[in-house]
Amino acid sequence: MKKNVTLIATAAMGLESIVASEVKDLGYEDVTVENGKVIFKADVSAIPRCNLWLRTADRIKVLVGEFEAKTFDELFEKTKAIDWQDYIPEDGEFPVIGKSVKSTLYSVPDCQAIVKKAVVEKLKLKYGIASWLEESGAFYRIEVALLKDIATLTIDASGTGLHKRGYRVGQGEAPLKETLSAALVKLTNWRPEYPLIDPFCGSGTIAIEAALIGQNIAPGFNREFSSEGWHIVPSNLWDKALEEAEDLANYDQPLDITGSDIDHRMVEIASKNAIEAGLGDLVSWKQMQAKDFNPKRENGYLIGNPPYGERLGEKNEVEKMYKDLGVALQNHPSWSVYILTSNEHFETLYGRKATKKRKLFNGFIKTDYYQYFGKKQLD
Template sequence: MTKKQVTLIATAAMGLEAVVANEVRALGYSEVNVENGRVTFSADVSAIPRCNLWLRTADRVKLLIGQFKATSFDELFENTKALPWEEFIPEDGEFPVIGKSVKSQLYSVPDCQSIVKKAIVDRMKNKYGIASWLEESGAFYRVEVALLKDVATLTIDTSGVGLHKRGYRIGQGDAPLKETLAAALIKLTNWKPNYPFVDPFCGSGTIPIEAALIGQNIAPGFNREFASENWGIVPVNLWDKAHEEAEDLANYDQPLDITGSDIDHRMVEIANNNAIEAGLGDLVSWKQMQVRDFNHKRDNGYIIGNPPYGERLGDKKEVEKMYKDLGHALQNYPSWSVYILTSNENFEALYGLKATKKRKLFNGFIKTDYYQYFGKRV
């Protein structure tokens, strides 16, 4: 059961599709199609381990099995059954079916899931010559049927747990930033590892830790497992090669000047523990500090932060003061570039300066703006 050329979908949070597409291209896959929420590309099957290990800003990597129009359950069943499932799933494979439906005539997701499941079972029993039931005692293949405007897209998830789960976060605060979004915030700047990097609202340390991983070119998936590691279509030697490549490309000797600070000493301790878990204990400096006390000896640094938004009424005044303090402290650092993610629409007025550029992003379900201030180079 081997299949060399596959079509993959790297799913992306809204607003980050172009960032994910750039990462896919950087891995050498040039035939890239960018749509809302996803980046589709064709590649050799070796792309499954490589993309899972290396994509910093994608949510998942899915294997596309087929796509077709379906306005009736008969159409959904017959078109699903016509797909070559046996080329991907072995006869003992475990394959639960999940689903979603948006603006489609087939709106009952449970019905769609059960029909897709039955169609795959019928196909596989026929192809494998099985008269009774399928055991489903082997490797895990999570199938998804996604209906959008009456077009059904059938995929198998290669990642397992979402790619934001790097494996290093052993502690977190109340509203942790997803690792994938943290990496994207850095990717949306032109920071290079020879510049100082500061997150003055570090919380559990996600942004500085992701910066250290980027700075030393460490694959974000180095410390975790993936569903497709047990698949027959992805031989073990391809996973071994992908891990060897990640080890060879890591630049552990790259010096870094990365600092994470927070007003809460408990969060500073959690951030430090997370960095140690990531194997980056010596690479990031952590300190308890208020933003108004920001100081740095070097020119041309970068501040990237996800401060509290003041969504809760009681926090609003405190947060607004924090934004003012930040703007006041950074008046003395005109050569530094500043990037702040917040949902607070008055940020520019509070900070005291209009952003050079703004980008709309979502932090979970919260609409935010990424305020970008480009430093004056000296």
Template sequence: MNTNVTLIATAAMGLESVVAQEVKNLGYTDVEVANGRVVFKADVSAIPRCNLWLRTADRVKLLVGEFTATTFDDLFEQTKALPWEQYIAEDGEFPVIGKSVKSKLYSVPDCQAIVKKSVAERLKLKYGVASWLQESGAFHRIEVAILKDVVTLTLDTSGSGLHKRGYRVGQGDAPIKETLAAALVQLTNWKADFPFVDPFCGSGTIAIEAALIGQNIAPGFNRNFVSEKWHWIDSNLWENAFNEAEDLANYDQVLNITGSDIDHRMIEVAKANAIEAGLGDLINWKQMQVSDLYPRIQNGYVIANPPYGERIGDKPEVEQMYKDLGNIMNDYPSWSVYILTSNEDFEVLYGRKATKKRKLFNGFIKTDYYQYFGRHI
């Protein structure tokens, strides 16, 4: 089998360039950025490495084939022509999911059924199976995605989404995804030797992701991936990837990271999540309202996803939080401040126009990432 593969790292809208940079940082240079995805060619060893290391991607998918189809016959025959036996063993389980946008083949259930039947026919032919395939072995989820009659067929190598790091034992009402939290940190120039504060920490996700970045700990180190059981990926490749992650982790890096929240219950949840992440006492957790934030060290960073005030009853309280934060940080011009919110009046409430803004989506909520660059001393 050819050891070169084409992979697709899927990304939330607005984070494609961040994911692309992560892919390049892993040493893969044949990279193409598109809406919602980063496509790159690499050796098979990239499957374990990318699943372990990509902090901001949603999933890593293996591209099996891409073609144009305008009829169900086209879809069936071109799917059947692909080398599915290279990836799915005789007993492999292979459910099919799908989506279709602006295409003649608009019925997703029909497309899924046709792809399922086509792959089954190919596998039965190659494995010499006359009856039904047992599908009792390793799991391979196929996705048929059709956009303007272009069919893309992939296998999901991740299993659970990459945001599921395995450390979240508790959460608040509106937790930020781990992948977005990591992106908020990576979109700054924060380094591990600078103080870091999240004064609206909730269940602690941003601070935890910062600590993982600060100590160069692979975000997927404490979880499993579905492709670990695929027969054609040598187990040594997974072992090597995990060993590399262990070797590159800098557990001795000293961190000055603080997460605070007005709700004492969230502080307890954040502590539990940090312990589950293996970070123990590396992060300082405090029950505190934002008006009590007074940095004692120069040249730090505030990175936060505060409440947005979208519920009418919460709006005055949230607006006061923004004002308090602006008043405090105005006295600390050497600090950089990065705030994600959907509140369009944030700059007015904060009291200062942002140095830079970036549009991002927090789930389905359209937000802006307000960036205030500190004048470092």
């Protein structure tokens, strides 16, 4: 049985270093960072642990093989040469998906069919099967990714993307992914003893992710993963990983987290999502305009993903909101402010140049994360 694996934690552009830091925090040191992914070697117990704990990764994949392939024959033979029986049992179900970028083999459907055939041939040979494979067992989704004639073969260990925490029962028109929301919090130096406010909370994702971070609750604790049925990951390893997550959670950590929105319907949705996440009593929700921001405590953190004003007719309204927010924060110099927006004139509208800014992608939208560090003072 396979005991050691090479894993790939995929990441949105700009978040690779955050994901790498999370991987290292779990104790895995052999880490390589590339565009859109973090690669590391570990024993198979890392599969449940990383699925449960990585807050900012998109998904976990097992790297099975990587080689040059410029012809279909080459793709077939090199795929068949891999010891697929080390990963997939006799009854395993293994659909194949694919993608091709700047490669000689540009027909993705053909590449998928060839990889599927090669894996079938190898498994039939190894398991002594003359007819067909039933594929009635656990799920192993194979991906063939071709980039500049290099084929990378992986098996998806997550199933549904890791941003699907399982608590979102409602959402607005442009919800922020849970993984990006967690990254926005982790890119600050917020600690759970400080207040945190999201004045543009929408469906509440930033505040909910902050609460999960504040109490050290594993983000994947209440969902399922495709690799839970894999024979290479014994069920006792999943039990151990879940037990570890329960032991490390600090449910007694008090939090001062508030989510507010101008739309009362979004406030209601956010509240329901928090209850679904098991955080109903930990996050406060209220209807409020950003210009009415007037916190009672010092040294807090404002983290927000306001409307960007990209739709026709919204621009003036959004720009006024940015100006109003800047005016409101002038009275609270101890507060640190973090705003994600695609509006290139945000600093001018807000009235201050950011201490620091970082380029991130919200889906396919290029954004900047504007960071204003507060002047700390005694509470």
